[in-house]
Amino acid sequence: MEKEKLLFYNEYEEFYEMAETSIAFQRFCFDSFGQDFSQDGFSDIEQIDMILPYIPTVGDVHILDVGCGNGKMLGYLQKRTGAFIHGFDYSQKAITNARAQFTRNADFNQGIIGEIEYPNNSFDVVVSMDTMYFSKDMSAFVGQIKRWLKPDGTLFAGYQEGELVPRTIDEYTTELANALKNNRMNFEVKNITEQTYELLKTKRDAAIIHKAEFENEGHKQWFDMLMVQTEWAEEPYQVFEKAMARYIYIARK
Numbered sequence: 001m002e003k004e005k006l007l008f009y010n011e012y013e014e015f016y017e018m019a020e021t022s023i024a025f026q027r028f029c030f031d032s033f034g035q036d037f038s039q040d041g042f043s044d045i046e047q048i049d050m051i052l053p054y055i056p057t058v059g060d061v062h063i064l065d066v067g068c069g070n071g072k073m074l075g076y077l078q079k080r081t082g083a084f085i086h087g088f089d090y091s092q093k094a095i096t097n098a099r100a101q102f103t104r105n106a107d108f109n110q111g112i113i114g115e116i117e118y119p120n121n122s123f124d125v126v127v128s129m130d131t132m133y134f135s136k137d138m139s140a141f142v143g144q145i146k147r148w149l150k151p152d153g154t155l156f157a158g159y160q161e162g163e164l165v166p167r168t169i170d171e172y173t174t175e176l177a178n179a180l181k182n183n184r185m186n187f188e189v190k191n192i193t194e195q196t197y198e199l200l201k202t203k204r205d206a207a208i209i210h211k212a213e214f215e216n217e218g219h220k221q222w223f224d225m226l227m228v229q230t231e232w233a234e235e236p237y238q239v240f241e242k243a244m245a246r247y248i249y250i251a252r253k
């Protein structure tokens with residue numbers, strides 16, 4: 001599949017170019033999420049720290065990030081656990097940045113969900129924040145991840161409904177929940193919709209604080225994008241939660 005024809009490919013190339021060079025965006029991420037991982041979503045440091053207990057601290061530990069962007073989140077997890085880090089993303093720009101920045105015990109590949117392959121039983125943890133929706137066949141992709149996991153491995157996924165995929169009834173009716181069930185993966189799931197609404201407000205406030213810096217850098221269009229992304233913060237929670245939901249899935253092989 002030609003990557004240029006995939007959803008948002010060109011937008012992500014531009015996004016990761018901006019994320020690498022914009023001090024305003026780096027400050028915005030820090031203020032919004034508690035750490036700058038060049039987030040394009042809602043992965044704040046609280047959510048990322050929830051992964052830590054699932055990463056073994058002894059042995060030959062390998063973790064994979066699906067949709068790793070420029071690898072900063074993996075860099076943080078490596079610093080905290082010493083794990084060997086693997087990441088893939090379809091963005092050439094993001095992977096070039098990741099390779100330049102993280103050179104020790106790290107393996108970054110440009111790859112497309114559903115096309116890239118890893119050997120069976122490779123990873124202790126597979127992480128995917130705000131990326132599972134880009135798979136054309138969620139069940140097949142979850143099946144692939146299951147094969148990639150070591151026998152007692154864990155899939156940790158941040159998953160949002162209401163934007164790229166429609167809102168369903170609850171955390172047990174999402175496309176991801178169905179894919180986990182189809183693949184006989186036991187899972188627990190945390191509903192973090194309320195925290196996400198608060199995070200939306202924090203994101204909006206942080207963007208506004210750094211507005212002049214975005215403009216001075218010539219990055220006004222990214223400030224505008226953040227305003228559009230956080231429009232829901234202007235609505236009451238009751239309206240937001242009818243349209244949007246966010247969950248963390250923790251699934252066992």
Ligand SMILES: C[S@@+](CC[C@H](N)C(=O)[O-])C[C@H]1O[C@@H](n2cnc3c(N)ncnc32)[C@H](O)[C@@H]1O
Pocket residue numbers: 006007012037038039040041042043066067068069088089090091094111112113128129130131134135
């Ligand atoms: C919403 S962003 C999330 C990025 C990061 N995980 C985070 O939490 O901020 C989605 C990521 O998936 C990548 N992506 C989108 N479609 C993809 C595909 N079909 N194959 C591989 N990567 C893809 C994008 O380049 C981007 O880095």
